[in-house]
Amino acid sequence: MFTLLLNLIFSISLSAQEALPEKAPVPKDNPMTKEKVELGKQLYFDPRLSTDGTISCNSCHNVMAGGDDQRPLSAGVGGKLGGRSAPTVWNSAFLSVQFWDGRAKSLEEQAKGPLTNPVEMAMENHKVVISRIKQIPGYVEQFKNVFKTKNFNIDHVAKAIATYERTLITPNSKFDKYIKGNKKIFNAQEKRGFNTFKEVGCNSCHNGVNFAGPNLPEGTGFYMKFPTFADAKIEKQYNFQKDKGRFEVTKQDSDKYMFRVPTLRNIAVTAPYFHNGAVKTLDEAVRVMAKLQLNKELTKKQIEDIVVFLNTLTGEFPEQTMPRLPQTKNKSFF
Amino acid sequence: MFTLLLNLIFSISLSAQEALPEKAPVPKDNPMTKEKVELGKQLYFDPRLSTDGTISCNSCHNVMAGGDDQRPLSAGVGGKLGGRSAPTVWNSAFLSVQFWDGRAKSLEEQAKGPLTNPVEMAMENHKVVISRIKQIPGYVEQFKNVFKTKNFNIDHVAKAIATYERTLITPNSKFDKYIKGNKKIFNAQEKRGFNTFKEVGCNSCHNGVNFAGPNLPEGTGFYMKFPTFADAKIEKQYNFQKDKGRFEVTKQDSDKYMFRVPTLRNIAVTAPYFHNGAVKTLDEAVRVMAKLQLNKELTKKQIEDIVVFLNTLTGEFPEQTMPRLPQTKNKSFF
Numbered sequence: 001m002f003t004l005l006l007n008l009i010f011s012i013s014l015s016a017q018e019a020l021p022e023k024a025p026v027p028k029d030n031p032m033t034k035e036k037v038e039l040g041k042q043l044y045f046d047p048r049l050s051t052d053g054t055i056s057c058n059s060c061h062n063v064m065a066g067g068d069d070q071r072p073l074s075a076g077v078g079g080k081l082g083g084r085s086a087p088t089v090w091n092s093a094f095l096s097v098q099f100w101d102g103r104a105k106s107l108e109e110q111a112k113g114p115l116t117n118p119v120e121m122a123m124e125n126h127k128v129v130i131s132r133i134k135q136i137p138g139y140v141e142q143f144k145n146v147f148k149t150k151n152f153n154i155d156h157v158a159k160a161i162a163t164y165e166r167t168l169i170t171p172n173s174k175f176d177k178y179i180k181g182n183k184k185i186f187n188a189q190e191k192r193g194f195n196t197f198k199e200v201g202c203n204s205c206h207n208g209v210n211f212a213g214p215n216l217p218e219g220t221g222f223y224m225k226f227p228t229f230a231d232a233k234i235e236k237q238y239n240f241q242k243d244k245g246r247f248e249v250t251k252q253d254s255d256k257y258m259f260r261v262p263t264l265r266n267i268a269v270t271a272p273y274f275h276n277g278a279v280k281t282l283d284e285a286v287r288v289m290a291k292l293q294l295n296k297e298l299t300k301k302q303i304e305d306i307v308v309f310l311n312t313l314t315g316e317f318p319e320q321t322m323p324r325l326p327q328t329k330n331k332s333f334f
Numbered sequence: 335m336f337t338l339l340l341n342l343i344f345s346i347s348l349s350a351q352e353a354l355p356e357k358a359p360v361p362k363d364n365p366m367t368k369e370k371v372e373l374g375k376q377l378y379f380d381p382r383l384s385t386d387g388t389i390s391c392n393s394c395h396n397v398m399a400g401g402d403d404q405r406p407l408s409a410g411v412g413g414k415l416g417g418r419s420a421p422t423v424w425n426s427a428f429l430s431v432q433f434w435d436g437r438a439k440s441l442e443e444q445a446k447g448p449l450t451n452p453v454e455m456a457m458e459n460h461k462v463v464i465s466r467i468k469q470i471p472g473y474v475e476q477f478k479n480v481f482k483t484k485n486f487n488i489d490h491v492a493k494a495i496a497t498y499e500r501t502l503i504t505p506n507s508k509f510d511k512y513i514k515g516n517k518k519i520f521n522a523q524e525k526r527g528f529n530t531f532k533e534v535g536c537n538s539c540h541n542g543v544n545f546a547g548p549n550l551p552e553g554t555g556f557y558m559k560f561p562t563f564a565d566a567k568i569e570k571q572y573n574f575q576k577d578k579g580r581f582e583v584t585k586q587d588s589d590k591y592m593f594r595v596p597t598l599r600n601i602a603v604t605a606p607y608f609h610n611g612a613v614k615t616l617d618e619a620v621r622v623m624a625k626l627q628l629n630k631e632l633t634k635k636q637i638e639d640i641v642v643f644l645n646t647l648t649g650e651f652p653e654q655t656m657p658r659l660p661q662t663k664n665k666s667f668f
Contacts, residue, residue: 045398054409059388064379065659070667075388078413272666280666307664320656325399330641332606332614333404 018209019176020265020315024093024166027218030108030159032166039142040164042323043157048136049129050077050121053334057114057161061089063168063320066269072277076120083119084243085277088270090317091263093166094210100275101246102221102260107162112154126154133157135333138326170266170315178312186312193309196302201294211264211313223258226275227292234288238278245275268311282307352543353510354599354649358427358500361552364442364493366500373476374498376657377491382470383463384411384455387668391448391495395423397502397654400603406611410454417453418577419611422604424651425597427500428544434609435580436555436594441496446488460488467491469667472660504600504649512646520646527643530636535628545598545647557592560609561626568622572612579609602645616641 026032043049044063047056060074060082061067067088069075074082084100092098098110114120115129123129130153133139143152146160177185178194186194197203205224208215213222227240235241246255259275272278273285286303290296298306327333360366377383378397381390394408394416395401401422403409408416418434426432432444448454449463457463464487467473477486480494511519512528520528531537539558542549547556561574569575580589593609606612607619620637624630632640661667 047396048404052409052413053403053405054393054413062381062659064656066661069387070382070661071387072666072668075386078409079386079388079411268663269661271662271664272668277666282664311663317658319658322398322654322656324651324653325396327400327404327603328605329602329645330605330616332406332611334406334606 016203016207017179018207018215019179020091020094020169020171020173020209022169022171024169025218026166027106027108030163032163033146035142036146036160036163037167038164038323039139039146040160040162041320042139042142042325043133043161044164045323046325048132048325048333049115049123051123052077055121057089057111060086060114060120063089066090066266067092067168068270070271072272074120076114076117077122080119080122082117084275085272087262088266089165090168090170090315091210091265093169094208094215095212095260095263096216096218097221097260100259100262101249102223103246103249105219107165108155108158111158111161111165115154129157130154136326136328142326170317173265173315174312175309176315189305189308190312193305193307194312196305197309200290200296200298200302200306202289202306205261205293206264213261222261223255224261224293225257226259227257229292229295231291234291238274238276238288240274240276240278240292243275264310265313266315268307268314282310286310350537350541351513352541352549353513354425354428354503354505354507354543356503356505358503359552360500361440361442364497366497367480369476370480370494370497371501372498372657373473373480374494374496375654376473376476376659377467377495378498379657380659382466382659382667383449383457385457386411389455391423391445394420394448394454397423400424400600401426401502402604404605406606408454410448410451411456414453414456416451418609419606421596422600423499424502424504424649425544425599427503428542428549429546429594429597430550430552431555431594434593434596435583436557437580437583439553441499442489442492445492445495445499449488463491464488470660470662476660504651507599507649508646509643510649523639523642524646527639527641528646530639531643534624534630534632534636534640536623536640539595539627540598547595556595557589558595558627559591560593561591563626563629565625568625572608572610572622574608574610574612574626577609598644599647600649602641602648616644620644 044057047053049056055077060069062069067090068086072085074086076082087100093107098104098107104110104113112126115123116125143156144150147156174185205213207213216222223246230241241257244256246258268282271282272280279285279288283303286306287298290298378391381387383390389411394403396403401424402420406419408420410416421434427441432438432441438444438447446460449457450459477490478484481490508519539547541547550556557580564575575591578590580592602616605616606614613619613622617637620640621632624632
């Protein structure tokens with residue numbers, strides 16, 4: 001028991017700053033194969049999974065950009081607006097729960113949500129998704145090869161998409177090189193920014209491999225109340241509390257304003273910020289966070305230094321080939 | 335003069351059936367470079383070129399699919415519908431004019447249209463497009479490298495996009511292998527279909543390297559009246575004549591119902607068919623074409639054979655890497 005406790009403390013303290021692993025954790029019931037990644041990539045990029053053929057997963061989680069859509073709120077079928085800002089898909093495989101409110105315990109569960117969300121891909125239900133995919137012989141064949149079944153269902157679709165998403169990792173950021181031992185790679189301001197980041201207390205939540213909290217088992221979320229120290233002036237400006245976070249799902253008072261701690265990896269290229277995308281710049285995001293979460297007024301210099309440090313968290317986006325979407329021959333899909 | 339005439343006749347007769355060249359014609363004032371292709375690819379896939387950041391060139395001309403959006407009419411910003419079905423971008427470099435009505439004399443000219451079309455990308459004007467692109471340092475740097483100017487304008491943007499589009503070629507179709515001499519590659523039905531295609535007269539318009547008419551100089555369109563032999567029953571079903579084609583641009587009576595002859599390359603994977611996308615299947619498209627353009631009622635067998643032949647026009651879609659879209663650092667683009 002004592003050893004276990006020690007191990008736990010040790011692992012939490014270790015989780016304070018870590019390099020991004022090159023491979024994501026893989027659930028036992030969804031092993032990765034090359035063919036499954038390829039199938040998942042096709043599905044991820046296929047707008048036919050939305051009711052009118054205009055929206056794919058990639059529309060809002062654009063892997064060619066920072067993994068999001070660069071907009072405050074996403075636009076789904078017919079330009080309908082979602083309620084929250086699309087989180088980046090890059091490194092999402094290292095998050096222990098998905099969505100801003102953590103309502104999906106895995107990438108597999110997450111992948112099913114937007115398909116039938118009326119303001120996203122707006123499919124009537126998952127059965128319609130499957131009957132659509134079954135119209136496309138190239139998909140039927142791949143599902144048969146990958147999952148050894150002709151009777152695939154939405155769970156197979158989700159497994160394939162999640163498998164592709166597990167390949168979306170941005171290693172070798174300047175920070176990763178630094179933390180692995182190349183201490184010379186940081187310039188003076190980056191070092192100062194890193195120290196300020198820790199001294200101020202940003203790292204009390206933004207730690208672990210993804211700067212999104214300790215490395216917890218899949219399904220166990222790391223949540224914080226946002227704002228912790230509500231500020232009338234900031235609230236008036238950004239309207240954060242309109243969204244009650246996890247409470248909207250659980251309806252439990254203790255979940256009011258609780259949000260999953262978001263990743264800081266690639267934060268410099270995933271503006272705008274916060275669950276409602278209301279903050280346009282990273283320096284303002286840092287100022288607001290310190291005030292609302294730590295009740296601290298940072299100096300301009302502290303903010304500048306932290307922003308410079310946060311820029312070291314931009315990783316390498318690996319080159320990818322485009323998927324080729326299988327077509328229905330000699331007839332229209334719609 | 336006589337020699338010129340002979341050459342002309344010879345070249346038109348040669349243009350009857352041709353393999354797709356591996357390289358597209360390149361205008362003198364827009365030479366291809368690797369860097370320009372890469373810049374053009376980024377712009378082609380960048381939804382920030384639309385007013386709300388939701389629509390890129392690729393949204394309607396999806397290179398991962400058959401080069402179109404697989405819908406009857408395209409959906410632009412806010413889900414607004416266009417008036418015509420998106421033509422495929424693949425092999426469009428071999429068309430001598432662009433758009434269904436040929437209103438753009440080049441790929442460069444075409445690329446400028448959708449940007450400011452209110453039902454497509456809906457940008458206010460081209461100056462706004464440029465000021466947007468200039469917000470993104472990664473683009474500014476590339477324009478400087480590629481075009482040797484900091485003061486790039488919409489013509490540079492169009493040149494880059496057109497240069498990328500000139501790489502979108504699908505060589506090595508079964509037909510191409512056949513016409514280059516591998517006569518054994520066609521089975522009996524494919525041969526029969528090819529003969530029927532010619533005997534019926536499809537090839538009187540659908541000839542040349544792109545099966546879209548003779549190889550004409552850039553800017554010179556090959557148009558046909560559609561329908562040539564109007565049919566009340568078909569018209570009632572498909573409403574083709576609602577669209578007066580080239581007349582809508584020129585307002586000249588002689589251009590009423592004139593459309594550019596579309597390519598048949600990859601026709602099996604680019605349903606639905608016709609300028610309004612009203613016909614869902616290739617066999618019905620063949621039946622309708624024979625009736626409306628040649629005043630012929632084809633037998634079921636003739637139609638089947640032609641469809642089988644048309645499937646030999648599906649080429650190889652070369653593997654491509656995804657572009658990486660340059661980001662604005664530490665601040666929101668929108």
